Amino acid sequence: MQFLERAALDALFDALRAEGRAVLGPTVVDGAIRLAPIDGAQDLPAGWTDAQGPGHYRLRRGGDATFDGYVVGPDSLKQVFFPSKETLYRAERRADGKLGFSPVLPDPGASAVLGVRACDLAAARIQRAALEGGPYAEPRHRARREAALIVAVNCTRPGALCFCASTETGPRVTEGADLVLTERPDGFLVEAPTQAGRAVLARLDTRPAAADEVAWVDDAMREAAANMGREVDLDGLPEQLFGRLDHARWKIVAERCLACGNCTSVCPTCFCSTSEHPSSIDGDEASRVRLWDSCFTEEHAYIHGGGFRPRTEDRYRQWLTHKVGAWVAQFGTSGCVGCGRCIAWCPVGIDLTEEIAALRQGEGIAALPAPPAHACATDEDLVPRAATVTRVERESDDVVTLHVAVDEGLQGVLPGRFCQVSLPGIGEVPISISGGDGALLEHTIRAVGRATDALCALSPGDAVGIRGPYGRAWPLEALAGRPVVVVAGGIGLAPLRGALRSMIARPDEFPEVHLCYGARSPADVLYAKELLGWMEVPTMHLHLTVDHASPAWLGHVGVVTRLLDARSVPAGASAMICGPEIMMRFTVERLAQLGVPDERTWVTMERNMQCATGFCGRCQYGPYFVCKDGPVFSFDQIRFLFGEEGY
Amino acid sequence: MSARPRLGIFKMASCDGCQLQLVGCEDELLAVAGALDIAFFAVATSKKDDGGRYDLALVEGSVSNEEQLAHLLDIRARSDFLVTIGACATSGGIQALRNWRDVDEMIRVVYATPSYIDTLATSTPIADHVPVDFELRGCPIDKGQLVELITAFLVGRRPAIRDESVCMECKRAGATCVLVAKGDPCLGPITHAGCGAICPRFGRGCYGCFGPKERAAASALAAHLASGGVPAEALVRKLRGFTAWAPAFRDASDALDEG
Numbered sequence: 001m002q003f004l005e006r007a008a009l010d011a012l013f014d015a016l017r018a019e020g021r022a023v024l025g026p027t028v029v030d031g032a033i034r035l036a037p038i039d040g041a042q043d044l045p046a047g048w049t050d051a052q053g054p055g056h057y058r059l060r061r062g063g064d065a066t067f068d069g070y071v072v073g074p075d076s077l078k079q080v081f082f083p084s085k086e087t088l089y090r091a092e093r094r095a096d097g098k099l100g101f102s103p104v105l106p107d108p109g110a111s112a113v114l115g116v117r118a119c120d121l122a123a124a125r126i127q128r129a130a131l132e133g134g135p136y137a138e139p140r141h142r143a144r145r146e147a148a149l150i151v152a153v154n155c156t157r158p159g160a161l162c163f164c165a166s167t168e169t170g171p172r173v174t175e176g177a178d179l180v181l182t183e184r185p186d187g188f189l190v191e192a193p194t195q196a197g198r199a200v201l202a203r204l205d206t207r208p209a210a211a212d213e214v215a216w217v218d219d220a221m222r223e224a225a226a227n228m229g230r231e232v233d234l235d236g237l238p239e240q241l242f243g244r245l246d247h248a249r250w251k252i253v254a255e256r257c258l259a260c261g262n263c264t265s266v267c268p269t270c271f272c273s274t275s276e277h278p279s280s281i282d283g284d285e286a287s288r289v290r291l292w293d294s295c296f297t298e299e300h301a302y303i304h305g306g307g308f309r310p311r312t313e314d315r316y317r318q319w320l321t322h323k324v325g326a327w328v329a330q331f332g333t334s335g336c337v338g339c340g341r342c343i344a345w346c347p348v349g350i351d352l353t354e355e356i357a358a359l360r361q362g363e364g365i366a367a368l369p370a371p372p373a374h375a376c377a378t379d380e381d382l383v384p385r386a387a388t389v390t391r392v393e394r395e396s397d398d399v400v401t402l403h404v405a406v407d408e409g410l411q412g413v414l415p416g417r418f419c420q421v422s423l424p425g426i427g428e429v430p431i432s433i434s435g436g437d438g439a440l441l442e443h444t445i446r447a448v449g450r451a452t453d454a455l456c457a458l459s460p461g462d463a464v465g466i467r468g469p470y471g472r473a474w475p476l477e478a479l480a481g482r483p484v485v486v487v488a489g490g491i492g493l494a495p496l497r498g499a500l501r502s503m504i505a506r507p508d509e510f511p512e513v514h515l516c517y518g519a520r521s522p523a524d525v526l527y528a529k530e531l532l533g534w535m536e537v538p539t540m541h542l543h544l545t546v547d548h549a550s551p552a553w554l555g556h557v558g559v560v561t562r563l564l565d566a567r568s569v570p571a572g573a574s575a576m577i578c579g580p581e582i583m584m585r586f587t588v589e590r591l592a593q594l595g596v597p598d599e600r601t602w603v604t605m606e607r608n609m610q611c612a613t614g615f616c617g618r619c620q621y622g623p624y625f626v627c628k629d630g631p632v633f634s635f636d637q638i639r640f641l642f643g644e645e646g647y
Numbered sequence: 648m649s650a651r652p653r654l655g656i657f658k659m660a661s662c663d664g665c666q667l668q669l670v671g672c673e674d675e676l677l678a679v680a681g682a683l684d685i686a687f688f689a690v691a692t693s694k695k696d697d698g699g700r701y702d703l704a705l706v707e708g709s710v711s712n713e714e715q716l717a718h719l720l721d722i723r724a725r726s727d728f729l730v731t732i733g734a735c736a737t738s739g740g741i742q743a744l745r746n747w748r749d750v751d752e753m754i755r756v757v758y759a760t761p762s763y764i765d766t767l768a769t770s771t772p773i774a775d776h777v778p779v780d781f782e783l784r785g786c787p788i789d790k791g792q793l794v795e796l797i798t799a800f801l802v803g804r805r806p807a808i809r810d811e812s813v814c815m816e817c818k819r820a821g822a823t824c825v826l827v828a829k830g831d832p833c834l835g836p837i838t839h840a841g842c843g844a845i846c847p848r849f850g851r852g853c854y855g856c857f858g859p860k861e862r863a864a865a866s867a868l869a870a871h872l873a874s875g876g877v878p879a880e881a882l883v884r885k886l887r888g889f890t891a892w893a894p895a896f897r898d899a900s901d902a903l904d905e906g
Contacts, residue, residue, distance in 0.1 A: 030823040030850065055871070057828045074823065084819035256871070258864045260836035261811065265818035276807035278795070281678040283802040292819055297811045298861050312862055347814070347826050347836045348871040426804040450805045 001214050002206035006187045009041040012151070015203035016112040021149060024080065025114030026073065031059055033073035035080070035113070044115070045070060052161045052340065055349025067183055071159035072117055072339050076268035077124045080113055081144045082131065085291040088140075088275070089383040091424035091465065093284045099424060099463040103383040104287070106140050108147040116152045116177065118170030119162075119339040123268030125176060129331045130271045134374035135628055136613040139381055149196055152177035156220045160229035161340025163353060167234065169337040171224040182217050189217055230343075232353045233360065234334050238325040242622070243364030245317065245644060253355055254313035256348050261294030263342035263350075264319065269335045272300065272617035275610055279425030286424035288382070293618070295319050300618055303608050304448040314646030322620055324356065329368045329623035369637050371623045372472075380613045384422045384465025385410075389458045390440070396524045399491060400456045401434060401444045406466050409438050415476075415498025416604060416632045419443065419468035420612050427451035430609045430627075432495035433469060441466065444494035444526065470612040472632045474499040474576060474602065480509035483570040485596070487587050488517045489560050489579025493526045495604055495631075496578050500534070507539045514568045516543045518560030518583070522553045543568050559583070561590045574600040581606075585643050588635055598636035605631050605638070621647060652702035652801070655687040657722050659708030659715040660742055660770060664787040665733035666690045666707055675794045682801050701726040703800055705783075709735040709742060709770040716767075716776060723777040730796060731773045734786035734889040738858045741786075743770040743892035771892070781806065784839050786856035786889040792841050810861045812836050813853050817844035825852050832872050832885060837863035837895070858890035865899030879903045 004012070016023050025038045028045050038044065049069035051058045063069050087104045094100050128145065131138040155162070155171040164170030173180045178197030182189040189209050192198040264270040274293035279286035293300055296315045301308040309315050327335035336352070343351050391403035404421075413436055421443055422428035429451045435442035447456040458464065476499060484503060488496050496515075503510035515534070519525045525544065534540045543563040545556035556563060560583060569575075575596050577584050584603050591601055607619035607626040619626035622641040624633070641647050656666055670691050672679065679685075683703070687696045704726035710716050723729055731737050739746065745753065746769045754761045773779055783796055792808055799806035809815070813835035817824065825831040825847050833852030835844065839860040846853050859865065869882045886900040 031828045032823040034821070034823065055827055057824075059828075074818075075821075079821070084821070256867050258812070258836040258868055259862055260814040262814045262818065262824070262836070265815065274809075277804060278807065279798060279802055279804075281675070281682050281794075281798050281801060283798075292815070294811075294815060297809070297815065299809065299811070312864065345824055345827050347824070347833075348867060425798075425802045450803055454803050 001209040002190045002201060003209045003213060004188045004190050004204055004206045008205055011204050013040045015200050016149070018203060019110060019200070021110045021112040023112050023114060028059065032057060033059065033070050035075035050159065052159050052344045053349070054343050054351045055346050057344050066185065067153070068157045071155060071162055072120065072341060074266045074341060074345055076120045077113065077116060078127060078268050080148060081124065081141055082127065082271065085289060086140065088288045088290050090287045093424065097463060099386050099465055101383050101386060101465055103381045105381065106143050108144045111147055112149040112151060114151045116150050117155055118152070118173045119164045119337040120268050121150065121152060121173060121176035122169035122337045123339070126269045126331060126333060126335060126337070127271055131615055132377055133331070134377035136380035137377040138615055139379050149200070150177045151179045151181065154180060154182040154217070154221060156183065156224050158224050158228050159340065161343045162338060163228050163230040163232050163340065164338035165225040165228045166232045167334060167336055167338035172221040182220065184216070189213055230340065230353045232338070232356050234324060237356065238328045238368050239365045240360060241321045241325040242368055242640065243366035244359060244362050247359055247362050249355065249358045250313040250317045253316050253350060254311065256350055257312050257316050258347060259296040259312045259315050260347060261296045262345050262347060264294040264296060265292060266341040266345045268337065268339060268341070271615070273615065274299065277425055277427050283425040288428070295322070301608055303606060309646050311646065317646060320355065326368060326620070326623045330371055366640055368623050369640070371629045374628065382467065382611060382613070384420065384467045387464050387466040389460055389462045389464060391460055392458060395444060395526045398447045398456070399444060399526060401442055402455065402458060404441045404443060404464060404466060405439065406441065410441065410469060411438065412469050413438050413441060414469070414473035415502060416474035416495055417469040417471045418631065419466050419470070421455060422465035423451065423454050424465065426454050430612060434494040434497045435501065444491065446491045468612060471627055472630055474632055476502055479574045483512040483514070483573040484510060485514045485516065485569050485573050485575045485591070487560060487564070487575060487577045487579070488515070489583040490519060490524065491526070492578035493517055496576060497527060499576060504534065504537050504540060511539055512570060513539055514541045514543060516560055516563040516568055518545045518547070521546050521548045522550050541568070561586045564590045564594060566594065569594040569596065571595065575602065577601065577603045581643065598639055599634050601635040602632055603635055605633060651682060651684040653686040653700065654683040654703045655696070655701040655722070655726070656705045657687070657707065659706065659719065659736070660711035661708030661733065661735040661740065663690055663707070668787050668790050668793055672790050672794055679797055683797070699725070702728065704729045705732050706730070706736055706773055707732050709739045709772060710767070710776055711742060711770045712766050719773060719776055728780045728800065729777070730781045730783060731779050732783045732788050734784065734856055734858060736773045737782045737784055738890040739770045739772050739892035741889050744887060745770060746892055783808070784841055784857040789841050789843065809840055811840045812860050813838045813840050813842065813844050813847070816840045817847045820844050820848055822848045825850060830875065832877050834885065837865050837868050854885065854888050855896065856889040858893040859895035863895040865895050866902060869899055869903060879906065
């Protein structure tokens with residue numbers, strides 16, 4: 001540990017600039033401590049004091065010309081590493097009709113961020129886990145993170161809303177910093193845990209810290225930890241929250257909550273985003289832009305036909321059960337770092353620590369299943385690959401199957417996985433793989449919105465963009481050797497078709513396959529010709545039903561669960577299901593009655609997936625992200641949450 | 648598209664300010680004019696309504712008299728995609744303040760010759776009278792959103808017009824919250840985004856000219872502001888501005904008024 005005179009603080013700026021670093025640091029802007037470009041020590045908020053309370057933040061001048069009078073303002077490293085709005089790629093329609101996609105990747109110059117607190121370094125680690133932790137890594141986030149040198153400060157005077165001691169993320173800086181400063185009246189005790197930090201330190205005129213100064217830091221940190229303005233008990237919280245999804249408190253807090261998204265915007269770990277597809281008026285030039293989103297917006301959980309979280313109580317519960325609940329299962333840590341921002345910047349002053357304390361009062365415990373581990377993280381720039389429609393098959397009035405050739409070919413085309421299919425200027429939609437291999441993809445698409453309308457209107461020769469495939473495939477290896485019951489509703493047959501083809505091709509492993517398929521009407525039956533062919537296959541047994549029969553229809557009428565009986569569900573069978581959630585719920589129940597256990601029942605989930613890589617947070621479902629941990633799940637993985645309103 | 652889609656821009660009771668936003672789209676106006684056949688736009692061209700069909704109709708203003716209502720029904724019948732633009736068209740506008748008053752009495756007090764005045768007792772949004780395909784909020788509407796709407800219509804995408812709070816835009820823009828840091832009563836948390844948080848970015852509270860966002864908890868915000876010392880009358884005035892008749896603001900202000 002070294003000692004730096006207060007008067008020499010400008011030398012730190014000189015040292016950082018000598019390395020070519022742009023310096024960001026705390027400074028007073030519009031009545032708050034903000035993180036902004038600064039030139040020297042004179043821009044730092046010396047002598048400023050903040051008064052923070054629920055929904056309340058005021059700055060005033062006064063006291064000593066030191067830096068210990070204030071804690072965090074609304075900004076954090078999130079702004080630096082994960083900007084609120086950025087272009088991900090540009091797309092153009094070339095003269096030959098082909099699409100050209102080019103990534104937009106930042107080229108961040110070297111930077112230094114000053115005055116970062118322990119809570120925010122913990123938050124940066126947690127955001128990194130979400131954006132770079134696997135199976136995909138966001139290269140834009142990494143580039144910005146790696147370009148920054150962090151000059152952290154130990155908090156000696158925590159604020160009224162601070163509770164990092166409870167979350168074990170402060171007040172002492174223990175991670176993520178290149179330099180750590182602890183302020184004393186006469187100067188700063190400086191530690192340099194990294195090589196980059198030591199290089200900066202070497203440029204400064206410092207002296208070794210005396211033993212009593214080193215001891216003083218330890219004392220100051222102990223004292224700070226004992227002087228937190230708030231506290232929270234996170235122990236066992238995930239199990240309590242998920243065991244209390246009907247707790248009366250959710251409704252009580254929803255009476256105050258404005259669902260405005262301020263809490264998530266200032267939270268240094270919240271990472272949810274959405275995307276837009278701006279274009280020129282002729283549509284020939286387009287881009288995809290990512291911007292911060294919030295689980296408090298309606299659109300966050302919206303899929304065609306409706307939203308999963310219409311009520312404010314659903315949204316608050318979603319946020320809290322993720323932040324301090326499912327987050328632990330997903331990332332091994334709570335998503336709360338005790339910075340208090342969500343309390344200060346909530347317009348109506350909802351206090352997370354108070355809500356947690358209230359929710360702890362109650363009954364109910366639910367264990368959360370662990371999500372699958374994603375060992376490696378491959379770079380994912382989120383840029384589609386150019387592809388061409390080679391064939392269009394009309395399946396029904398509003399459903400077509402596109403055959404798509406991807407110029408570069410694709411790895412990992414397996415039934416159950418999905419691709420992001422895009423049209424520049426219109427949008428990207430997740431579409432399951434209904435057939436194909438590395439050279440050719442089949443996507444069966446129902447026209448339910450603007451993007452799917454446009455996709456369904458494509459003709460052979462038209463260009464599209466393809467990203468993927470993503471997600472988890474049907475576990476055919478695990479299913480082999482037993483009878484298999486495939487239950488499909490409507491368009492739900494699409495993600496199952498590839499699996500059915502594979503099982504037909506491997507009769508030794510799949511000697512008895514039952515397909516129970518329900519469509520709205522005979523005209524809505526998908527893949528009619530292929531189904532007729534399957535009727536000739538000895539290992540395949542077809543059971544069809546429609547909701548509304550036409551006069552010529554001689555088969556079953558009614559819901560698909562009525563097809564499930566001892567004949568179609570043989571003893572020892574496993575099951576695969578895809579359809580509307582309500583249909584899947586009744587199907588699972590019926591299958592359980594017929595002896596198919598949860599762990600041998602596989603379902604595929606639909607949520608509002610935009611990035612498909614776990615970055616955008618929109619398909620977060622309990623401990624999972626549907627895009628990367630699913631969309632195929634065994635039912636025992638999701639039983640604890642399945643059908644729960646608001647998820 | 649072989650023929651260019653026909654665009655008509657119509658007005659009811661309004662100040663023309665929203666139409667002028669299109670004229671003000673200097674950079675994009677030529678592209679818009681190239682992509683669309685601007686068949687009727689009284690503010691900018693001398694062409695008369697030829698009685699034909701419109702692929703896209705932009706309707707400004709509220710329904711304030713019988714003549715406007717008849718005109719609106721006619722436009723709707725001749726338009727494939729009808730978009731209301733601005734606070735008047737989407738909520739009834741500032742002139743909807745009369746909906747709380749006795750119109751006959753006001754006419755007698757204000758006008759020298761009350762018999763010249765032919766008006767309905769209320770000013771109401773377009774969607775109260777005909778089906779509306781999309782609403783563009785604001786007083787006035789935002790140029791960028793207007794261009795996005797037209798582009799999205801032409802290209803065939805869902806317009807990137809987000810029904811979220813002004814706070815989302817405010818935070819993305821890196822503005823300091825005027826409610827929390829200055830105690831300025833700001834309607835941002837309950838107001839539909841689209842303005843780019845222009846008022847908070849210039850240090851003043853939002854006055855709700857884009858109208859309520861979905862699930863606007865106007866009463867909850869009002870209760871909080873009241874607990875901070877803002878008098879009920881001031882809250883009523885705050886909610887009864889350019890979008891006073893929008894249900895979420897109307898109901899909350901009525902509750903305060905009665906309360």
